[in-house]
Amino acid sequence: MGFEALGRQRNAAATRQAILDVATLRFSREGYDDVGVRDIAGDVGVDPALISRYFGSKEDLFDEVMNVCMAGSDLMDGPREDFGRRVAHEIVYGPKKKEAKMTGLLIMLRSIGSAKASEVIRRSSHRCFYGPFAEWLGAPDGAVRARLAGGLMMGVSIGREISGGFDLSKEECEILCRRLAAALQDLIDR
Structure with missing residues (x-):
């Protein structure tokens, strides 16, 4: 694996983690129904489609947040x-x-x-x-x-x-x- 591909992987992992961190914070402050994928994407500074790419639906993202919090x-x-x-x-x-x-x-x-x-x-x-x-x-x-x-x-x-x-x-x-x-x-x- 070349240096460029490794850099993209690290950025992808960091972006995924940033999305997860912001979602956790948003859900803890506002609850599931009051948080939108666009809100999370805006806080992270990414396109909302990237959240779908990494996590699937808002419900799937919420499930991942719950798994991390309960682990x-x-x-x-x-x-x-x-x-x-x-x-x-x-x-x-x-x-x-x-x-x-x-x-x-x-x-x-x-x-x-x-x-x-x-x-x-x-x-x-x-x-x-x-x-x-x-x-x-x-x-x-x-x-x-x-x-x-x-x-x-x-x-x-x-x-x-x-x-x-x-x-x-x-x-x-x-x-x-x-x-x-x-x-x-x-x-x-x-």
Whole structure:
């Protein structure tokens, strides 16, 4: 491969990434229905046809954004018998959520009212999180336990992010962590 062809590939990769970054930002601020391909193209400085070339439809681009935002769940790393304690400690005492995870949540919240976007969100969340988590949990009722544990983790995490912390004393945080760990472990073990 010549130098010129290599340069075009790098530019293509950089352009594709720029489109993905701008789409992520736009979807997180405005939601699926209020963002157009022309808006994204204008922000990147490319022709809208280039977005179609790289991603297909707006829905396909949204799907790629959701995949990137949901990728890399490490919940299942580590001993199963330690899941509740490990995850509760991370939720209560860990650093604030990574920007990409919060961006994904914002995109979901702002876009869930859209028929097209809600279907993409449903597929992505199953493919990237609930499906693998349910499989890891196994029978019986792995899918049900995955939904319950996911809802509990998401709810407590969102509450922490929204309020800037739990606004609890050190002792209350310890109680919260213990009770959350017990509830999560119960869902894992049953």
